[in-house]
Each structure stands twice: as structure tokens, then as C-alpha cells.
Amino acid sequence: MRAILLRLVGAIPTLFGVVLVTFLLTRVLPGDTATYFAGPTASPESIAQIRTSLGLDRPLPEQFWRYLVDLGHGDLGMSLTTGQPVKTELVNRLPASAELTLCGLLLAIGIAVPLGVLAAVRQGSLIDHACRVVATAGVSLPVFFTGLLLVYVFYFLLGWSPAPLGRLDAFASAPKQHTGFYLVDTLWAGDFETFRAAAAQIILPAGTLALFALAPIARITRASMLAVLGSEFIRTARASGLSGPTVVLTYALRNALLPVVTVLGMVFSFLLGANVLVEKVFAWPGIGSYAIEALIASDYAPVQGFVLTMAVLYVLLNLAIDLVNRAIDPRARRGA
Amino acid sequence: MSAVLRVQDLSVAFHTRGGVVRALDRVGFSLGAGETMALVGESGSGKSVTAYAIMGLLEAAGRVTGGQAWLGETDLLAADLSRIRGRRVAMIFQNPRAALNPIRAVGAQIADVLRRHGGASRFNAGARAIEALRAVGIPDPARRAKAYPFELSGGMCQRVMIAIAVAANPELLIADEPTTGLDVTTQAVVMDLIQAMAARTGMATILITHDLALAAERAQRIAVMHAGHVVEEADTATLLAQPRHPYTARLIAATPTAAGSLDDLQSVPGGLPDLRRDDTPPCRYAARCERRLASCDGALSVRALAPGHQVACTNPLEAAA
Ligand SMILES: Nc1ncnc2c1ncn2[C@@H]1O[C@H](COP(=O)(O)OP(=O)(O)OP(=O)(O)O)[C@@H](O)[C@H]1O
Ligand SMILES: [Mg+2]
Numbered sequence: 001m002r003a004i005l006l007r008l009v010g011a012i013p014t015l016f017g018v019v020l021v022t023f024l025l026t027r028v029l030p031g032d033t034a035t036y037f038a039g040p041t042a043s044p045e046s047i048a049q050i051r052t053s054l055g056l057d058r059p060l061p062e063q064f065w066r067y068l069v070d071l072g073h074g075d076l077g078m079s080l081t082t083g084q085p086v087k088t089e090l091v092n093r094l095p096a097s098a099e100l101t102l103c104g105l106l107l108a109i110g111i112a113v114p115l116g117v118l119a120a121v122r123q124g125s126l127i128d129h130a131c132r133v134v135a136t137a138g139v140s141l142p143v144f145f146t147g148l149l150l151v152y153v154f155y156f157l158l159g160w161s162p163a164p165l166g167r168l169d170a171f172a173s174a175p176k177q178h179t180g181f182y183l184v185d186t187l188w189a190g191d192f193e194t195f196r197a198a199a200a201q202i203i204l205p206a207g208t209l210a211l212f213a214l215a216p217i218a219r220i221t222r223a224s225m226l227a228v229l230g231s232e233f234i235r236t237a238r239a240s241g242l243s244g245p246t247v248v249l250t251y252a253l254r255n256a257l258l259p260v261v262t263v264l265g266m267v268f269s270f271l272l273g274a275n276v277l278v279e280k281v282f283a284w285p286g287i288g289s290y291a292i293e294a295l296i297a298s299d300y301a302p303v304q305g306f307v308l309t310m311a312v313l314y315v316l317l318n319l320a321i322d323l324v325n326r327a328i329d330p331r332a333r334r335g336a
Numbered sequence: 337m338s339a340v341l342r343v344q345d346l347s348v349a350f351h352t353r354g355g356v357v358r359a360l361d362r363v364g365f366s367l368g369a370g371e372t373m374a375l376v377g378e379s380g381s382g383k384s385v386t387a388y389a390i391m392g393l394l395e396a397a398g399r400v401t402g403g404q405a406w407l408g409e410t411d412l413l414a415a416d417l418s419r420i421r422g423r424r425v426a427m428i429f430q431n432p433r434a435a436l437n438p439i440r441a442v443g444a445q446i447a448d449v450l451r452r453h454g455g456a457s458r459f460n461a462g463a464r465a466i467e468a469l470r471a472v473g474i475p476d477p478a479r480r481a482k483a484y485p486f487e488l489s490g491g492m493c494q495r496v497m498i499a500i501a502v503a504a505n506p507e508l509l510i511a512d513e514p515t516t517g518l519d520v521t522t523q524a525v526v527m528d529l530i531q532a533m534a535a536r537t538g539m540a541t542i543l544i545t546h547d548l549a550l551a552a553e554r555a556q557r558i559a560v561m562h563a564g565h566v567v568e569e570a571d572t573a574t575l576l577a578q579p580r581h582p583y584t585a586r587l588i589a590a591t592p593t594a595a596g597s598l599d600d601l602q603s604v605p606g607g608l609p610d611l612r613r614d615d616t617p618p619c620r621y622a623a624r625c626e627r628r629l630a631s632c633d634g635a636l637s638v639r640a641l642a643p644g645h646q647v648a649c650t651n652p653l654e655a656a657a
Contacts, residue, residue, distance in 0.1 A: 233435055233436055233437045238393055239391055240449045241418060241453060243418070243452065251437055330484045331486055
């Protein structure tokens with residue numbers, strides 16, 4: 001418990017750094033908010049007026065200070081393009097992104113870990129070669145390409161999946177919100193029809209993310225399993241006649257998972273990035289597509305809010321990985 | 337005598353990139369119930385490979401290319417070893433801390449074996465694991481059962497290994513350098529424990545070591561290995577007093593004793609031959625041997641010089657009067 005608190009406090013300087021850098025970056029990037037906001041026909045006077053009313057004529061340190069004070073009050077500013085508070089929009093859109101990323105990650109784990117384990121146990125077999133092909137293909141295909149390819153094949157050619165237009169098709173209505181995850185909320189409400197619709201929508205984008213995440217997870221699982229299977233305690237387990245499944249799953253896999261979990265953290269943070277593209281391709285109403293639109297419009301506040309959200313997610317993610325590692329590895333528990 | 341283990345003409349080869357390594361060549365020995373036999377020889381002589389071949393634990397590159405290994409009436413080279421390992425033959429290893437699962441409590445590791453072989457149920461396995469820890473002399477076993485290997489000393493870990501090995505009352509225990517890496521007092525304690533367990537259950541023991549002094553102290557019989565051959569096998573007293581194979585004699589001369597001084601120590605000259613060659617000589621010691629004859633290049637056979645005393649040498653030393 002104390003360790004968790006320490007970690008969170010330790011993350012504050014990092015978060016401050018992130019806030020500072022995004023603030024500076026958004027100011028340095030080309031594009032002028034006031035001009036964009038005033039529209040193409042605005043006179044120089046009205047642009048100047050808007051600039052004053054937004055506080056953009058103040059020196060940078062002062063702007064930054066104001067931003068910090070607002071942050072301290074939990075205020076992430078207003079989006080100039082949508083006219084909504086950034087916080088509200090992020091909170092509304094975050095579940096969509098989180099559901100998509102988690103689905104992608106779970107799908108990837110569900111395929112890659114068994115694949116890696118089988119590849120290691122049956123070294124040189126067909127499944128080992130399959131694992132290698134997946135690992136190579138996964139790294140060489142960019143996400144937007146796999147995304148478009150999946151849409152082309154499964155929507156356009158085969159017609160198996162619905163149009164890639166968001167979380168639900170036009171005929172279904174969103175479930176009552178508990179978690180914000182449609183797959184969970186529909187089940188909560190016992191509405192299997194909508195669950196099916198939501199699942200049909202999410203499968204392609206989640207699959208795209210999964211394809212992207214598959215390669216590193218499968219590769220590290222295979223390598224780590226091979227290393228553990230060759231170690232002395234596995235020889236002991238075999239010599240004491242423990243059954244094959246016990247040796248592979250209880251003894252080898254649990255040990256092999258330690259590096260896998262660490263890599264999962266990295267993969268997850270890559271996924272947060274890949275998400276932005278996938279949301280764009282599938283018109284997914286998440287925080288990624290929100291940030292992109294804001295960025296194109298030189299709308300600072302949403303971009304800053306987005307980056308900050310990502311940074312917080314990243315800190316929480318590392319914390320979660322730490323906790324999982326502690327749960328698996330007694331040395332990590334007693335050591336700290 | 338009904339043998340617990342009978343190994344005959346056991347040959348093992350490893351297929352490597354550099355060629356076929358004939359690691360064992362017609363190895364033979366046998367072991368009676370309750371007996372302790374030491375397998376001695378310098379590093380690389382094939383002691384561990386012998387043990388792994390018997391246990392069916394050779395790595396993928398290794399193959400048994402000939403011979404037999406019988407555990408009582410069971411043909412170990414043909415049987416389904418998954419029901420025999422840990423139940424009828426058990427093994428303990430050098431470096432006990434690495435030989436235990438680092439992230440599983442030691443009590444749970446013993447319980448796993450008890451559930452698999454000892455007829456323990458999920459509910460009483462924990463309690464029986466604590467009993468097993470008590471039996472190998474671990475103080476405060478209930479608390480230690482929850483400890484992980486990294487929290488225990490090397491000696492404690494080796495006790496846990498022993499508890500795992502004897503959990504199912506095996507007929508045969510193979511101890512592969514069980515005391516290497518432990519300090520001298522702990523070595524004695526661990527060996528005492530192994531012998532006490534063997535005496536209690538009537539289990540036969542193969543003690544693998546490169547330390548002839550340890551073998552002399554603990555084993556009733558000694559088999560000397562050199563480059564994949566068993567060159568001599570005899571009861572301990574005979575072997576030490578009347579070594580007939582030149583290599584055995586050299587090995588004895590190279591072993592410090594309480595009586596002798598370190599100055600008298602002679603190392604065995606030369607190294608092990610390259611086992612990858614197709615033309616490995618019949619006697620693999622010939623190149624290092626000072627008693628080599630022209631006839632040594634002919635076929636090598638194992639000769640019984642006396643009941644229970646075999647030697648694989650064309651020109652053995654004379655028996656002392
Ligand atoms: N995986 C392998 N590949 C190729 N050759 C091997 C392999 N394992 C063992 N050998 C061969 O078998 C020989 C005997 O090895 P072994 O491990 O049995 O020696 P040992 O007597 O146990 O020595 P030590 O005292 O060092 O443990 C080695 O010299 C080596 O040539
Ligand atoms: Mg060895």
C-alpha cells in the first residue's frame with residue numbers, strides 16, 4: 001500500500017514534465033488558434049479581439065501559470081471547436097477508447113500467449129513456424145494498413161461485418177451506462193441483441209490492434225518459455241514425475257510470465273498510440289479521434305487534455321504491471 | 337541377489353553440430369536394495385548422462401543407442417517413465433537453490449509431488465508437506481513451508497530437495513553431486529540425511545561425485561567412470577586397497593586423504609579423448625596410460641577379477657598380495 005502511494009507521488013514530477021512539454025509543443029506547432037477560430041472571412045481586428053479574449057496575447061509563462069491553476073481545479077479548459085469542456089468530452093469518450101484498447105490487448109494475449117507457449121514446447125514444429133510468421137508479419141504491417149485491409153475484406157468483399165462507423169450501428173441504442181464499456185453494460189442490462197451489435201462493431205478494430213500487439217507478445221512468450229524450460233528447476237519437476245501440464249503451466253509458464261508482463265506494459269503503451277489511427281479508420285468515438293480533430297484545428301486544450309490523460313494512463317499502467325509482477329514473483333514482494 | 341537397478345551395455349550418443357558424441361559406451365553396473373553405490377570420475381566422464389539416461393531425462397539431442405536398464409522387473413528404456421520418475425526413482429541435484437522453483441513456496445512444491453505420487457489429496461497435501469519438511473530436519477516446518485527458495489540457505493534448499501525426492505518412497509535415489517557448493521559441515525549433514533532416509537526406507541542410492549574421498553566414506557561400492565566407460569567396479573574397500581585399473585590407481589593417488597600430505601598428490605595426466613571421432617580407440621584411457629600395450633588397441637572387454645570386482649583393462653595392475 002505504501003509502495004503504491006510512493007509510486008504515485010513519484011510520478012508527479014513526470015506528469016508535470018508532460019504538462020510543460022505539451023503546453024510548449026502546442027504553442028510551437030504551426031497554426032494559429034485565433035485565426036482558425038475566427039473563420040476565413042474574419043478581419044484582423046476580430047482575430048486580435050478573439051486572441052485577447054482567449055488570453056493568447058499574454059506572455060507564455062503567464063499562460064502556462066493560468067493553465068496550471070485551472071488544472072489544479074480540475075479544469076482542462078474548453079474545446080474551441082465543439083464548445084464543450086474538455087474534461088466532459090474526455091470522460092465521455094475515454095470508455096470507448098479503453099474498451100477498444102483492452103479488447104485488442106485481451107485478444108492479442110489470448111492468441112499470442114498460447115501460441116508462444118506451444119511454439120516453445122514443440123520447438124521446430126508447424127506451430128513454431130506459424131509463431132515466427134505471425135511475429136514477422138505483425139511487425140511489418142502498419143496498423144492503419146491492417147485496419148483498412150480488414151475493412152476491405154470483411155465489410156466490402158465478404159460483407160460479414162457491419163459498416164466501420166463507430167461503436168453501434170444506427171439501429172441499436174446505447175445501453176444504460178454503468179462502466180461505459182458497451183460489451184459490459186449490455187450484458188449488465190441483459191440486452192444480448194445490443195451486445196451482439198456492439199461486439200460486431202468492435203471486432204474489426206480490436207482485431208486490428210490485436211494483430212499489431214500479437215507479434216511482440218508471442219515472441220517474448222516463446223523466448224521466455226524456452227529459457228525457463230531449459231532451467232534446472234524444470235529438470236527437477238520432470239525428475240519428480242510431475243505431469244506435463246503441471247510442469248508446463250504451473251512451473252514453467254508462471255515463471256515465464258514475468259518478462260511477458262513487462263513487455264505487455266510496453267505493448268499497451270504502443271497500443272494507446274496505435275489507437276489514435278485505428279479510431280480514425282473505424283470512426284470510433286474515442287479520445288484519439290477527438291485529439292486528432294482538435295490538433296488539426298489548432299485547438300490546444302483538447303490536445304493538452306489528451307496527452308495528459310495518456311500520461312496518467314501510462315503511470316497507472318506501470319503501477320498495475322508492478323502489482324501483477326508482485327503477485328507473481330515473491331522476490332519482488334519481499335525485496336521492496 | 338535381486339538387484340534394484342541393473343544397467344547393461346548402456347550406450348548414449350548426442351547428435352551435435354560438431355558430430356556425434358558417444359558420451360556413454362556399454363556402461364554397466366548393478367545395485368542391490370538399500371545399497372549405496374558411488375559413481376566417480378572426473379568432469380565430463382559421463383556420470384550425469386548415465387543418471388539422465390536411466391531417468392529418461394536426456395535432452396533432445398541425446399539418444400540411448402543400445403543396452404538395457406532394469407528397475408526390478410521394469411524395463412526403464414521401454415516403460416512409460418512418467419509413472420516411474422519421482423515414484424520409484426528420484427533424483428537430487430547439485431545447486432539446490434536453482435533446482436527449486438523460485439516462485440513457488442517450498443511446501444507447495446513438496447505437496448505437488450505428494451499429490452502426484454503419494455496419494456495425498458488436495459486437502460491433506462499441505463499438512464503432509466509440513467510433515468515431510470519435519471522429517472528432513474527442517475526446524476519450524478509449518479513456517480518454512482511458506483518460504484520461497486531464495487529465503488532459505490543452500491543446505492535448507494537441499495533438505496527440501498531431499499524431501500521432494502523421497503516423498504513417494506522411491507526404490508532408488510540418484511544424487512548427482514548433492515553436496516557440491518555447500519560448505520563442509522553442511523555437506524556432512526546433507527549426506528547423513530540422505531543415508532538416514534535410505535536406511536529408513538530401504539532405498540538404494542547412487543551417489544554421483546568426483547570426490548573419491550566422499551565416495552569412500554559413504555558408499556559400499558564404487559564404479560569408476562572414464563570418458564563414458566565404467567573402467568572398474570568393486571566394493572569400496574577392495575577398490576581402494578587393490579585398484580586394478582591404472583586410472584583408478586591414478587585417481588586414488590590424486591585424492592587427498594587425512595593421512596597423506598598434499599605434496600604426495602599427483603593429478604591424472606592428460607585429458608579426456610575427443611568422443612566425437614569415429615575412430616575413438618577401444619580403450620579410451622589408452623592415450624593417457626603408462627601401462628599401454630600393443631594389445632590395448634584390440635577389443636576391450638570387461639573382466640571379472642573376483643566376484644563383484646570388474647575391470648575394463650587389457651593389462652590390469654597386479655593384485656596386491
Ligand atoms: N547436450 C550435450 N551435447 C553434447 N554432448 C554432451 C551433452 N551433454 C553431455 N555431453 C557429453 O557427455 C559427456 C559427459 O557429460 P556429463 O555431464 O555426464 O559429465 P559428468 O561426469 O557429469 O561431469 P561433471 O562432473 O562435470 O558433472 C560430456 O563430456 C559431453 O561430451
Ligand atoms: Mg555432472
